[in-house]
Amino acid sequence: MVQHGAKEKCTKKPSSDAGRKEMKSGDGAGRGGINDLYRGLEGISLSSSEPRRLHDVSSLLFHSKSNKLPFRLPFLGPISLAEQGSIGAEISHGRGLITTRDVSMGECLFVVPPVFSADAVEVRSRYLQDKLEYGGDEARAVERLAEDQIVQKVQSACNLLSDEGIRSKSSADRARMQAFISQMSSERVPTIRNPDALMSVLVANESPSIPHNVTANLDIDNIISIIRRNAFGPDFHSYDKIAKCWTERANSECCYDRLLGIYPLAAMINHSCCPNAVRVFGCIPALNGKTSEREVMIVHASANIPKGTEITWSYLSPATPFAVRRGMLSSKYGFTCQCTRCAKEEEALSIAELQGLFALADEGWSSRGTIRCDQGEEKLVSSIERIFSAKQVPIESQRYLRVGFALLYIDYFNAAHSLENDESIERKLRIAAQLHFSFVSCNNASTEHLSILHLCYDLSSHLRSTAMKGNDPNVIARATSQVRFWTEQLKIAHMIRFGELGQDLENVRNAMKHSKLVLRNQDGWYLAKDRFI
Numbered sequence: 001m002v003q004h005g006a007k008e009k010c011t012k013k014p015s016s017d018a019g020r021k022e023m024k025s026g027d028g029a030g031r032g033g034i035n036d037l038y039r040g041l042e043g044i045s046l047s048s049s050e051p052r053r054l055h056d057v058s059s060l061l062f063h064s065k066s067n068k069l070p071f072r073l074p075f076l077g078p079i080s081l082a083e084q085g086s087i088g089a090e091i092s093h094g095r096g097l098i099t100t101r102d103v104s105m106g107e108c109l110f111v112v113p114p115v116f117s118a119d120a121v122e123v124r125s126r127y128l129q130d131k132l133e134y135g136g137d138e139a140r141a142v143e144r145l146a147e148d149q150i151v152q153k154v155q156s157a158c159n160l161l162s163d164e165g166i167r168s169k170s171s172a173d174r175a176r177m178q179a180f181i182s183q184m185s186s187e188r189v190p191t192i193r194n195p196d197a198l199m200s201v202l203v204a205n206e207s208p209s210i211p212h213n214v215t216a217n218l219d220i221d222n223i224i225s226i227i228r229r230n231a232f233g234p235d236f237h238s239y240d241k242i243a244k245c246w247t248e249r250a251n252s253e254c255c256y257d258r259l260l261g262i263y264p265l266a267a268m269i270n271h272s273c274c275p276n277a278v279r280v281f282g283c284i285p286a287l288n289g290k291t292s293e294r295e296v297m298i299v300h301a302s303a304n305i306p307k308g309t310e311i312t313w314s315y316l317s318p319a320t321p322f323a324v325r326r327g328m329l330s331s332k333y334g335f336t337c338q339c340t341r342c343a344k345e346e347e348a349l350s351i352a353e354l355q356g357l358f359a360l361a362d363e364g365w366s367s368r369g370t371i372r373c374d375q376g377e378e379k380l381v382s383s384i385e386r387i388f389s390a391k392q393v394p395i396e397s398q399r400y401l402r403v404g405f406a407l408l409y410i411d412y413f414n415a416a417h418s419l420e421n422d423e424s425i426e427r428k429l430r431i432a433a434q435l436h437f438s439f440v441s442c443n444n445a446s447t448e449h450l451s452i453l454h455l456c457y458d459l460s461s462h463l464r465s466t467a468m469k470g471n472d473p474n475v476i477a478r479a480t481s482q483v484r485f486w487t488e489q490l491k492i493a494h495m496i497r498f499g500e501l502g503q504d505l506e507n508v509r510n511a512m513k514h515s516k517l518v519l520r521n522q523d524g525w526y527l528a529k530d531r532f533i
């Protein structure tokens with residue numbers, strides 16, 4: 001049961017030390033310029049036979065300064081709340097979200113603002129002020145400052161509500177507090193009697209039916225525990241990168257719009273290692289005379305989802321190897337994942353010859369970004385591919401397994417940028433195609449997937465440039481169709497991640513330009529103008 005009882009002011013000092021849900025980005029140095037990408041797009045038809053989707057979310061992302069919103073917030077698409085044991089819905093654990101009709105890949109499921117969030121500009125200024133005190137743990141310092149800011153905001157809403165004199169004026173605060181409290185651990189919440197009413201609470205709708213005593217039992221430990229279990233961190237970037245950027249660019253503008261936010265509806269989504277939804281964060285224009293832009297979370301379907309199916313996403317990067325995934329899910333979230341991918345990978349673990357490979361995947365994970373792409377690496381990736389086929393691992397299992405080696409593969413493909421001959425580029429492209437299809441099975445349009453697709457685009461356009469220098473029309477036609485294939489894959493992945501991009505070629509170009517800049521450049525995030533990933 002959500003706790004309602006004696007009101008108490010929150011007085012203890014905030015402090016924090018927990019890790020948070022994060023995704024790792026795949027970085028690498030780019031070869032082909034943006035212009036190559038544009039050239040590859042020329043002549044590619046963007047017309048789609050599918051009907052237009054509910055909302056063109058991309059217009060929200062690309063025209064965020066236009067002061068126009070294509071819909072009202074919160075936008076709730078074809079979703080509903082359900083719980084384990086509900087008739088007609090298979091929920092993996094406790095409460096969860098399901099689709100209320102068949103949903104197509106890329107369709108927007110919901111768009112919500114946070115009920116509480118850390119303001120990046122304020123956290124950055126605190127961080128730069130206190131910098132000397134961090135003793136080498138700058139990443140933790142950024143995380144702690146972000147967390148402390150949310151604690152303070154919750155405390156002040158809480159204290160405001162405890163004040164009898166202003167209680168009647170604070171329905172927005174009451175709604176936010178109610179949404180916040182609804183995230184107390186599932187053992188302490190009731191079964192869902194009225195899914196619509198709970199949905200309303202989770203998105204902080206200001207309803208007169210919200211009780212006045214929502215501040216009950218919310219001491220500092222409760223607040224911190226809710227933040228640590230449910231807040232959404234930087235997602236695409238790590239606190240490490242943010243701290244580095246802030247330190248190195250102390251005199252320039254703040255280059256991260258969001259750090260940490262509380263999204264109670266999104267916190268209802270359960271985990272799967274082969275999920276059917278992805279999230280991105282965006283900024284929407286200020287409304288009603290308010291000056292600052294608002295952060296929003298936008299959730300899309302990353303696969304076709306039949307009506308009544310549970311909506312899931314991955315709490316970890318899909319590129320996390322099996323053993324690491326299992327350990328992290330157990331220690332951080334307290335469960336063992338039972339998804340198809342985990343079952344297939346566990347089965348593969350029983351093949352003796354594959355066990356050495358599992359160890360390699362773990363090693364690649366723990367030394368990510370530091371592995372050098374030399375001849376040894378080439379042998380390593382080739383031998384992974386050879387073992388898969390020699391041991392006749394079923395295609396489905398191969399796909400799941402390959403994603404756990406993604407970091408090794410990404411390093412390997414990055415090495416292709418310094419390659420001397422087209423034959424080896426072609427070989428890499430063939431392997432890349434396998435990895436691309438693997439990502440489609442595990443987590444469409446994840447950061448790592450987009451990174452691989454951009455690399456594939458570069459490799460194929462390099463082959464096409466070489467072909468153009470010769471005079472063989474067949475070779476040129478083949479190379480051109482390869483570029484088109486990868487461009488099309490990129491377009492689809494972008495549509496999944498950022499929603500329906502519409503018929504406007506310019507929107508697709510912008511999305512590709514933006515994510516290529518972010519994914520492939522160490523300074524990408526800083527350089528990118530539209531910060532919506």
Ligand SMILES: C[S@@+](CC[C@H](N)C(=O)[O-])C[C@H]1O[C@@H](n2cnc3c(N)ncnc32)[C@H](O)[C@@H]1O
Pocket residue numbers: 092093094095096185186230267268269270271272333334335336337338
């Ligand atoms: C963010 S909450 C998800 C909503 C949760 N089901 C509820 O009722 O509040 C995360 C918690 O849900 C549970 N959970 C999420 N995904 C799960 C899965 N695939 N299998 C088992 N438990 C899961 C774990 O207890 C986890 O700590």
